[in-house]
Amino acid sequence: MEKIILITGGGRGIGAACALLAARQGYTVCISYIADEAAATQVVADIERGGGKALAIQADVSDEVDVERLFAQMDKQLGRLHALINNAGILFPQMRVERMDAVRINRLLATNVTGSFLCAREAVRRMSTRHGGPGGGIVNISSRAAVLGSPGEYVDYAASKAALDALTIGLSKEVANEKIRVNGVRPGLIHTAIHASGGEPGRVSRLQSSVPMARGGEPLEVANAALWLLSDEASYTTGSFIDVSGGR
Ligand code: NDP
Numbered sequence: 001m002e003k004i005i006l007i008t009g010g011g012r013g014i015g016a017a018c019a020l021l022a023a024r025q026g027y028t029v030c031i032s033y034i035a036d037e038a039a040a041t042q043v044v045a046d047i048e049r050g051g052g053k054a055l056a057i058q059a060d061v062s063d064e065v066d067v068e069r070l071f072a073q074m075d076k077q078l079g080r081l082h083a084l085i086n087n088a089g090i091l092f093p094q095m096r097v098e099r100m101d102a103v104r105i106n107r108l109l110a111t112n113v114t115g116s117f118l119c120a121r122e123a124v125r126r127m128s129t130r131h132g133g134p135g136g137g138i139v140n141i142s143s144r145a146a147v148l149g150s151p152g153e154y155v156d157y158a159a160s161k162a163a164l165d166a167l168t169i170g171l172s173k174e175v176a177n178e179k180i181r182v183n184g185v186r187p188g189l190i191h192t193a194i195h196a197s198g199g200e201p202g203r204v205s206r207l208q209s210s211v212p213m214a215r216g217g218e219p220l221e222v223a224n225a226a227l228w229l230l231s232d233e234a235s236y237t238t239g240s241f242i243d244v245s246g247g248r
Pocket of ligand 1: 035142144145194
């Protein structure tokens, strides 16, 4: 049976690694992006070149109308959703809490928290046996920041990921008897462009000596954990977290 997966922010970084791995595992892949159409188009082309099926849709996950349009377009062009990876996430330039304003904090929470809630809501409406669906899986891409707190860098980001972890725990229990499993992955320092948004492209290199494994991680190492949580091998695993952080 054809299995359809949606990966938000699937055009770059960890999301792109999830998309390419999911395609190799036989999923039909839908990725969303907010601005980088070229990167998303490239991921679709790479999947199609490998014989897979993929679709890229522009949508801002923090915008409820956009999220509803994203899911409606996916329903129409691909069919019923089986798996969601809530991956889209942002952070802003490093600063202490005493310098943060409400505009920054609310923009960050709108994408990392509200966006994940909205996508989870749409997924549950399609997957839950309560709504006549066949079940499915959701993986939320959190961060080790949820536990470490990111002092001096972005406590707002860390707090958004802690909220995402609470969504994972609460929603997993809410839908556990409706054939939906909900889990989280907490990446550590992973080599992607997100660190440039924080004003420090070389952040992974600076901090890698604090990682017990003494290196940063690769997006594929995060994707492997996310796709395992969605697989039948994780059939009794829900409300759980995998830290992909080299021991940090
Ligand atoms: P990138 O910056 O490389 O990619 C982020 C992706 O999210 C992009 O594809 C971007 O779209 C998309 N995106 C951002 N805002 C929105 C929005 N409002 N609506 C839709 N899509 C959006 O980041 P990473 O790959 O590093 O991060 C992926 C996830 O992993 C994030 O949730 C991040 O917090 C988490 N993470 C990353 C870590 C790391 O060290 N890299 C560590 C811990 C967690 P577009 O391509 O169009 O810009």
